[in-house]
Amino acid sequence: MHTHSPTVIGRTGELRELDTAAAQGRDHQGAVVFVVGDPGMGKSRLVNQAAEQVRSHGVVLQGRCSSIGAPITLRPVAEALLSLDRASAVPQNPELRPYRTALSALVPQWRERTGPSRPESLIVLAEAVLRLLAAAGRDQGCLLILEDLHDADPESIAVTEYLVDNLRGLPVTLFVTLRPNDGPALDLAYQSRSRKAGHVIELRPLTADGVTHLAASCLGISVDELPAPVARRLLHDADGTPLIVEELLNGMIATGALQQFGAGDWRVVRNLDTTVPVTLTRSVLTRADRLGPQGKRALNTAALLGRHFSSPLLQTVTGLDNRSLHIHLRSAVDAQLILPEHGHGDAYVFKHALTVEALLTQLLPGERAQLARSAAEALEKAEADLPGKRLELAAGLWHAAGELHRAGLLLAEAGHLALREGLVANAAHLLERSLEFIEPHRDQNTWADCVESLLNALVESGAIERAFEFARSVADTALMKLDDARRANLHAQLAWTAVMVGRWPEAAERVAAARSVLGSDCTPEQRVPVDVVDGFVQVRGGRKAPGLDTTQAETLVRGAVESAERIGLPVIACQGLQLLALLARPRGFDEADACLRRILAIADKHGLGLWRARALSRLATNQGMVTGSPDQLEQVHRVFLQMGAIASAYQAESALAMHAVLRGEGQRAEETLSRCSSALIRLGHTGDLHYVYVVQATLAAHQGRPRDMERHLADYRNGGGEHSEYTPVVLGLCHAVSALLDEDRPTARDALAAARAWDLEHPATYFLTGCYGLELLVAAVSADLDQDRLEAVARKAPARLRWNLQFVHFTRAVLLGGDSRHDEAAEAVEQAILASAPFPLARHLGLRLVSEAAITDGWGTPGLWLRTAEEYFHDANIAPVASACRALLRQAGMPATQRRSGHGRVPEALRRHGITAREYDVLVLLARRYGNNEIAERLFISPRTAEKHVASLMAKTDSPGRRALCEFAHRTASPDRKTG
Known part of the structure; x- marks a missing residue:
């Protein structure tokens, strides 16, 4: 007979708080409660008692983490959703359709036949779970119970944190149980309470x-x-x-x-x-003894496998036949020691975590070690190539057998596998554990490989300070145990870690240490890892070695790459090719992309998932500069998030923020930058943080906010970025543009000249800062540029980047107009308008500058250009340029722009294209497929004016023809709008 209380005793106040939270969820207010208590304190009983009140009218989903052994990724969330699936509540809501792919990663039955096979990012998955819960609880509320979160994997905790932060206002309640063990789960509980996102119930012993x-x-x-x-x-x-x-x-x-x-x-x-x-141990053992010697041995072996185990796995390691195995399992179930895990096939779970502990503690040390050894040997014999989770299980068994070094080797193998698959957080956890057991003197190579991989995993997962703390506390201490070649390799990896986050002084120190270890008589192969990272320090660290220019550094790295491929160092080859791709940009993006495609080939050959994603990211960045579109980079950013590669994800996100700034998407840029800056400050990514400050300053400059620009640049300088590689960006995209928007052309010319001078003294890294575009236009309208200089610059690869190309066309128009080649000048302006379609600020700034030359030399339609520019700058609240446009109109004897009362009617998305109120009227009629004469008749304008409006709209919307423009109008302008 097994007794238990039918009700919860001594928890009246706690139950009341849980009931209140459940009611909040039912009322669409959302609520989160963490129940914290020691093992056996009644956490599960408490939340399940509260859940009974919800089951009568709402939906209750429940999942539990594994308490023994390696955590299963996202197990509690998947288990909860599987219970929903078993209830035939497949998510059919239309709003959930975009998230079906993400949810199918947890519930395979929801997988559609078509769709991408690549897993969704953790953020998308968390949002998918959130929306599913909201849909499930729409009528009477949904209660999600996640138990034993202290044993959760990092991904489960991340999803839980997302739910905690976003439940407010939804018909969802979240109950989480966990032990008061130090760790991320407990941190999440108390941090949520401090920011008032959740409540914490601390279960104390009963009176x-x-x-x-x-x-x-x-x-x-x-x-x-x-x-x-x-x-x-x-x-x-x-x-x-x-x-x-x-x-x-x-x-x-x-x-x-x-x-x-x-x-x-x-x-x-x-x-x-x-x-x-x-004690509980004696109670458990009494029941275990009744199973007989063979049954008790099987139960003890199951305890070694963890609280959750499968009968096939238990049969593998015990060697029992089917009949004997199931007799023993049945007896253990009858003794209330284990329970079948419903919905999980042949899976079982010990009734309590303490049951497992009781079984293991009663074993003598030698008995436990022998039992674990037999299980590990049987497992390895049955499965020659262990998958990741079985590697971790085998490692745990060898650890229990006292074979710590062997356990460490298996954990290292599991960690390397996780890193190759892109699971960087799990890889870091496994590799850290492996280094606790691997003895460097027994296997130097494996130990050093683990250190290098761990540093990479920590940096990619965003744990920068942990990476450097590890380097100081572990790596440096053990460096003396390695031979010279290995010590130099490890110094090079530590230098690479510093390079990845922009800590150039530390990187330079490590390079020097590596060269000191190798000495002058080392082989070229031994120098390969050091040469590659040294190239980065020299080229990107702003500290070129005396007598070594960029050409020499490139030659050094090129040779190192060839050697790395020849001797089988694929990661080192990828590192070098990344730098070669950067150095090849000034000569042409085809050469740079060829280097990146070599990285892709190496990554595919050797299963280097992170390097494949990095190469794709840089290819997307190059493509974005050529076309002005960030689409490919956005796709790669999602890949980084899926992999948990936080460092690379934030680098991609920062680049996307700069795209948004140049494209005039200020709100999107601001949201992205705010998210990046807070995260990078917390993570300690110095170099990436410098870039974020610069992009924030660029956004302020392009919005005509010079004071905010200076504030962000002060953060940049105070953080040590003043002499970094971003200097030309500050000069060209911040100071020069800000001065032009303030109608201060001399200051703009000085800033652009300084940016060009900086590029002459340093390796070119950024190509949108002026000398290939904006500086040419400013010089041309100041009559300080000739055709030969323009063509010399225009022939260079960076001048063909879309941001630069618009200014090259505007510049050519000014020079052609000055040579009385008026038709060619006007055609060049049209080409500039087409090239500048993604960049509204640059387009209108170019029109303002070129109109000045057109008025002076008597060509083109400067009145139309000035009115378009004046309207844009007026709406953007950039008064100096708007005023200059009106002054130029009056100077040319043309009426200045009159503010239309209906300008505010233009949708914001269309205003970002620079579309005026009158052009919007035309666009509405184009949505109805009206011709120019019909448009002119309804708007009381001439057909010629209607034709010009249509041409302007085609340029601003980047439409290749009238049909495409009409389709754009149909999508964006209301066909029911009344005009005329």
Whole structure:
């Protein structure tokens, strides 16, 4: 007979708080409660009691983490959703369709036949779960219970954190149970309470009254009927833990010390001190002993496999036949030691985590080691190529067998596998554990490989300070145990770690240390890793070695890459090719892309998932500069998020923010930059943070906010970025543009000249800062540029980048107009307008500057250009340029622009294209497929004016023809709008 209390005892206040939270979810207010308590304190019983109130009217989903062994990725979330699937509640809501792919990663039955096979990012997956919960609880509320979060994998904790932060206003309640163990789960609980995103219930031991009431409830009697010896024993041994109270009672009953003689009549018939276990361990072992020697051995082996185990795996390591195995499992279920995991096939779970601990602690050390050794040998014999989770299990068994070094080797293998697959957070966890056990003197190569991979995983997962702390506390101490070649390699990896986050002084120190270890008589192959990272320090660190220019550094790295490929160092080859791609840009992006495609080939050959993503990111960046479109980079950014490569993800996101700035998408840029800056400050990514400050300053400059620009540049300088590689960006895209928007052309010319001078003294890294585009136009309108200089620059590859190309066309128009080649000049302006379609600020700034020359030299349609520019700058609240446009109109004898009262009617998305109120009227009529004459008649303008408006709209919307423009109008302008 197994007894337990039908109700929760001694938790009235806690139940009230849980009920209140459930009601908040039902009322679409959202609520989160963390229930924290020691093992056996009744966390699960408490939340399940509260859940019963929800089940009568709402949806309850429940999932649990694994308490022993390696955590299963996203197990609690998947288990919860599988229960929804078993209830045939497949998500059919239309709003969930975009998230079906993400959800199918957790519930395969929801997988559609078509769609991308690549997993969604963790953020998308978390949002998908959030939306599914909201849909499930739309009518009467949804309760999600995640149990034992202290044993969760990093991905499960990340999804939980996302849910905690975003439940407000939804018909969802989240209950989370966890132990008070230091770790990310406990941190999440108390951080959510501090920011008022959730509540924390701390379960304390039951009082004496609580213990006696619980015991009485278990036995179905009143407190007065509880035998005094039972009460004394429980108060003495249970320590107020509900689970131990129940287990001790069950032990008393199982041994016959406590017997029932009638309804409400329980009597102690034996001495409880001698015949009944006084701890949970004794209770568990009593029941385990009844299984017989073979059954108990099987149960002990199952405990070694973890709280959750499968019968096929247990059969593999025990060698039992099917009949014997299932007899023993049935007996263990009857003894209330294990339970079948419903919905998981042949899976079982120990009823309590303490049951596992009790079984293991009763084994003698030698007995436990021998049992673990036999299980590990059987597992490895049965599966020659262990998958990741089995590698971790085998490592745990060898650890229990006392073979720590062997366990470390298996953990290292699992960590390397996780890193290749792009699971960087899990890889870091496994590699850190492996280094606790691997003995460097027994296997230098494996130890050093683990250190290098761990540093890479920590940096990519965003744990920068941990990476450097590890380098100082572990790597440096053990460096002396390695031979010279290995020590130099490790110094080079530490230097690469510093390079990845822009800590150039530390990188230079490591390079120097590596060269000192190698000495002058080392082989070229031994220098390969050092030469590659040294090239980065020289080219990108702003500290070129004396007598070594960029050409020499490129030659050095090129040779190192060839050697790395020849001797089988694929990661080193990828590192070098990344630098060669950067150095090849000034000569042409085809050469740069060829280097990046070599990285792709190497990554595919050797299974280097991170390097493949990095190469794709740089290819996308190059493509974005050529076309002005960020689409490919956005795709790669999603890949980085899927892999958990936080460092690379933020680099891609920063680049996307700069794209948004240049494209005039200010709100999007601001949101992205705010997210990046706070994260990079927390993570310590110095170099990436410098770039974010510069992009923030660029956004402020392009919006005509010079004070905000200077504030962001002050952050940049205070953070040590003043002399970094971003200097030309500050000069060309910040100071020069800001000065032009303030109509201060001399200051703009000085800033552009300084940017060009900086590029002459340093390796070219950024190509949109002026000398290939904007500087040419400013010089041309100041009559300080000739055709030969323009053509010399225009022939260079960077001048063909779309941001630069628009200014090259504007510049050519100014020079052609000055040479009285008026038709060619006007055609060049049209080409500039087409090239500048993605960049509204640059397009209108170019029109303002070129109109000045057109008025002076008498060509083109400067009135139309100035009115378009004036309207854009007026709407952008950049008064100096708008005023200059009006002054130029009056100077040319043309009426200045009149503000139209209907300008505010233009949708914001169309205003970003620079579309004026009158052009919007034309666009509405184009949506109805009206011709120019019909448009002119309805708007009381001439057909020629209508034709010009249509041409302007085609240029601003980048439409290749009138049909495409009409389709654009149909999508963006209301066909029911009344005009004229």
